[in-house]
Amino acid sequence: IPQRLARLAAAAQEETWQSRQQLQTQQQEVARLQEELSRARQDGERWASALQRAQREALEREAMRGAEQARQQELIRDMKERLLELLREKDALWQKTEGIDTPVPGPAPRDTALCSRCHKDFRLLSRRYSCRLCQGKVCHACSMDFGKQGRCCLICYQQRHPQAT
Numbered sequence: 001i002p003q004r005l006a007r008l009a010a011a012a013q014e015e016t017w018q019s020r021q022q023l024q025t026q027q028q029e030v031a032r033l034q035e036e037l038s039r040a041r042q043d044g045e046r047w048a049s050a051l052q053r054a055q056r057e058a059l060e061r062e063a064m065r066g067a068e069q070a071r072q073q074e075l076i077r078d079m080k081e082r083l084l085e086l087l088r089e090k091d092a093l094w095q096k097t098e099g100i101d102t103p104v105p106g107p108a109p110r111d112t113a114l115c116s117r118c119h120k121d122f123r124l125l126s127r128r129y130s131c132r133l134c135q136g137k138v139c140h141a142c143s144m145d146f147g148k149q150g151r152c153c154l155i156c157y158q159q160r161h162p163q164a165t
Contacts, residue, residue: 094141098154117142117153131156 113122116136122128129143130136133156143151152160 090141115139115142117155133160 114120115122115126115128115138116131117138118141120126120139120141122137122139126139128137129140129151131138131143131153132146132150133152136153138151138153143153144157145151
């Protein structure tokens, strides 16, 4: 019996030692997992902070973009108003100069990029028209509209319709 008790005691000691080893291993594992959890929480806090900062910056950029868009729309509106003013002014000046005698047209200039009457460049806002009578190239301000028959220059119009002057 004493040997058996000694064996049982030795087996119990061995089990105790193994249990302590497992407990120590598990405690180390728990410590490692707690450390990882702590790092993960810190990373989560950093990511949350970075996300909040990015959201704030995005909202600020959106606000600046909205303000810039509003300024651009206001600028476009002002430019349209100024364009209308200039067109009215041009029409008023054209009405004043319509009755002034103009010289007889000479041959059309060789440079087809210029109006044959006022020598203005043809561009996006200055369209080129071909006079149906003298075939000269004139701008909108230097031509008259005959509806379906087309346009002619003011000089040819005044020669054809002297009562209009």
